[in-house]
Amino acid sequence: MFIQTETTTDPAVLRFLPGRDVLGEGTVDLHDRTQAKASPLAERLFAISGVSAVSLGRDSITVTKNAGEWQHLKPAILGAIVEHFIAGVPILTDSAASLPHGLSAGAGNSGEGELSGRIKDALRAVIDPELGFNIVDLGLIYAVDVADGGAVRITMSTTTPGCPATSYLKQGTSECAGAVPGVECVEVQLTYDPRWSPEMMSAEAKARFGIRSGGHR
Amino acid sequence: MIGASLSRWTMAYFASALFFLVAAECMMAGGYGFPHAAVGAPATLILVHVVAIGWLSVLMLGALFQFVPVLVAHPLHNDWLPLPTLLALLSGLAALILGFLQLASQVDPELPFFALASVLLGLGFAFALWNLGRTLWSAQSRPLPARFVMVGLTSVVATAGFGIVFALVLARTTTYGPFVALAGSALVIHVIAGLGGWLTVTAVGVSYRLLAMFMLAPELERSSTKAALYLGVAALAVAIGGGTWAILHGANFTLMLSGSAMVGLLAVALYAGDVVYLYKARKRRTIELNCRMAALALASLAASAVLIVVLLVLGQLKEYAAAVVFLAAFGWLSGLGLAQLYKIVAFLTWLECYGPVLGKTQTPRVQDLVIERRATKWFLLYFLAVWAGTIALVIGYSPAFQGAAAAMLIATGGIVAQFARTRRLADVTAAARLPVGVRKPRLLFAPSHQN
Numbered sequence: 001m002f003i004q005t006e007t008t009t010d011p012a013v014l015r016f017l018p019g020r021d022v023l024g025e026g027t028v029d030l031h032d033r034t035q036a037k038a039s040p041l042a043e044r045l046f047a048i049s050g051v052s053a054v055s056l057g058r059d060s061i062t063v064t065k066n067a068g069e070w071q072h073l074k075p076a077i078l079g080a081i082v083e084h085f086i087a088g089v090p091i092l093t094d095s096a097a098s099l100p101h102g103l104s105a106g107a108g109n110s111g112e113g114e115l116s117g118r119i120k121d122a123l124r125a126v127i128d129p130e131l132g133f134n135i136v137d138l139g140l141i142y143a144v145d146v147a148d149g150g151a152v153r154i155t156m157s158t159t160t161p162g163c164p165a166t167s168y169l170k171q172g173t174s175e176c177a178g179a180v181p182g183v184e185c186v187e188v189q190l191t192y193d194p195r196w197s198p199e200m201m202s203a204e205a206k207a208r209f210g211i212r213s214g215g216h217r
Numbered sequence: 218m219i220g221a222s223l224s225r226w227t228m229a230y231f232a233s234a235l236f237f238l239v240a241a242e243c244m245m246a247g248g249y250g251f252p253h254a255a256v257g258a259p260a261t262l263i264l265v266h267v268v269a270i271g272w273l274s275v276l277m278l279g280a281l282f283q284f285v286p287v288l289v290a291h292p293l294h295n296d297w298l299p300l301p302t303l304l305a306l307l308s309g310l311a312a313l314i315l316g317f318l319q320l321a322s323q324v325d326p327e328l329p330f331f332a333l334a335s336v337l338l339g340l341g342f343a344f345a346l347w348n349l350g351r352t353l354w355s356a357q358s359r360p361l362p363a364r365f366v367m368v369g370l371t372s373v374v375a376t377a378g379f380g381i382v383f384a385l386v387l388a389r390t391t392t393y394g395p396f397v398a399l400a401g402s403a404l405v406i407h408v409i410a411g412l413g414g415w416l417t418v419t420a421v422g423v424s425y426r427l428l429a430m431f432m433l434a435p436e437l438e439r440s441s442t443k444a445a446l447y448l449g450v451a452a453l454a455v456a457i458g459g460g461t462w463a464i465l466h467g468a469n470f471t472l473m474l475s476g477s478a479m480v481g482l483l484a485v486a487l488y489a490g491d492v493v494y495l496y497k498a499r500k501r502r503t504i505e506l507n508c509r510m511a512a513l514a515l516a517s518l519a520a521s522a523v524l525i526v527v528l529l530v531l532g533q534l535k536e537y538a539a540a541v542v543f544l545a546a547f548g549w550l551s552g553l554g555l556a557q558l559y560k561i562v563a564f565l566t567w568l569e570c571y572g573p574v575l576g577k578t579q580t581p582r583v584q585d586l587v588i589e590r591r592a593t594k595w596f597l598l599y600f601l602a603v604w605a606g607t608i609a610l611v612i613g614y615s616p617a618f619q620g621a622a623a624a625m626l627i628a629t630g631g632i633v634a635q636f637a638r639t640r641r642l643a644d645v646t647a648a649a650r651l652p653v654g655v656r657k658p659r660l661l662f663a664p665s666h667q668n
Contacts, residue, residue, distance in 0.1 A: 126575060129567045130431075132582030160430050162290035164223060164283070165568055172576025198433045198500040209433065210502030 001082055001200040002136055004116045005074070005145040008062070014070060016061045016143075018081055022091060028056045040089045044080040048073060056091060078142050078155065079194040086199045115182050116144045119152060122180045126172045128158075129165050133208060135173065139200025142191065144177075150184035152177055157196045166190070223283075223568055226299045228640070229661045230279020231558060233307060235633050237271025238551065242629055245606075245622035251539055252615050257404075259321035263314050268546055270310050270338070273416050276554050278302070278345050280423065280561065281366065285349050288363045288426055289356030295348050302344040309337030316384065331388030335381040342377045346370055361442050365422025368450055372414025375457045379407040395465055405474065406460045412542065413481065414453045416550050417518075421445070421488055424511065427557060428492065431508050432499035437491055445487035452481035478525060485522045489515070506589040506596070510556035513600045517548025520604075540610035547603045547625070555599065555632055562636045563587050569663045570642065574654045581649040586639050595631030602628055 036042040050068035250264035316330035386400035456477035606621030
């Protein structure tokens, strides 16, 4: 599963694009834990200390923080999103009908989103040596954050902690992303929270390994 | 850095180990040692130690220097120590073989080869234990497979300890009563500690993780896995601790060993259940050669366990112990070792050659370094030959055993040739073999900058 991260004009707000439909249409804004009961995904996100609001969009999840640094919050948020989609539970419960729906605010920076997509495409040239498949479709790239000026931060994992290929995968990811036009500098952050699992693979990768698809892309 | 790096001398360990496997198969095919000589004859002792130290222990240590850091996500404590460790083990084994030849009056009896072997082998295993032990100790977490390895490493102490006592008594360096008593009766404890504790428990721990990793199966931390570990520890404690106590105090040694065997068999049964679960729960439906052949090695372990049960019931374990040991050493441990080497050699070679250019240029996959179809026939021949050899030992027909050993030798030659081809990138297509920045790897070691 590949989650893009976009900054917004508000430094306290970050948008996460899981690469699949979230609501499909419209938005739902949730401002506290009580409202979050309408969404299992929002409940997971509100369980993270520092998250103050969650907005669910057509294909994005916008998170607002009131405390903490994004570098600490983001791995937990990414983990919560991945765990939600792996669990295969619905985005909204029946009680969501009482919540106000609106149109997507659409505050994203399309230039950064486009660069993030090109980085993702470029990273398909990097393979996990053991599985012999590209790290994007394997779901090893958790997030690509593009900031103003082409500074890129990639959050990634390996199939197993302690993998002897770890340093090569980090270096290869950095080299590959750094060669994409528009990228000025790259920071690769390794995380094992959440641990990678085969469920994070794309449908194509799953088909390659004969894994029955669990409803993910 | 979270994780491991390439251990520079791993390939040298593997090559040395394979040399001794081939040497042992030559001996067996040529009629050297058991069944042509008695179990305690110098020729048999040479054969047994060539297999146990030269092949299996060197193979296992080479793999552990690479694999323990993966198990605990912590770098190896010391990167340069594996080379002196290997040199100490190889020279110690050479001294031990010369010591056994002294027993057969084939070498000058004045030279202290047994004492030298005790020092060198003790030093080699101590280096290894210190390096791996410090790595395990420094890790933030030690998952269950790592704990199996810790038990295996602890068993090395017992195995080497008994071996040193035997060597010193044989060399008449000591006449200390308890040591002489142990040298007379504790051979079976030495075998259990080595084959059962050091090699099998370690292989079990490594296989839990490797099979889960290669087959995309869940990593097991379930109660049966913990029970297998605890029962394995209990079986070893009864055999080694209780057995030693029984010998020194004149208690019932056979009863102690029977009790240990029962508990140990239960541990093997739990492990078998776990492995079947791993194969069933795997996400990767199409598995590679190393996992397919590992299944045959695991079947050999199960067959060894069944054979022990049957022989215990018939009261004939002692008469057929050689067949059980042969099946466990060559079907289970060697089979698993060769199967995993097929993958590990390719993986390490890939890292050494293509890791540094990953992301800069297109690289082949690990699978592109091997041709499984060609290797499969050699592995099948190997396992069939081992099973035939076991039957030959059971029925006591030596020529058939020699024929089986010759078939094992041919199969091993075929498998080693595949390793060499992998190492030389011979099976990678010419277009993909050497992109800019990639050099052919050396056969026996990785360059020093690969860290």
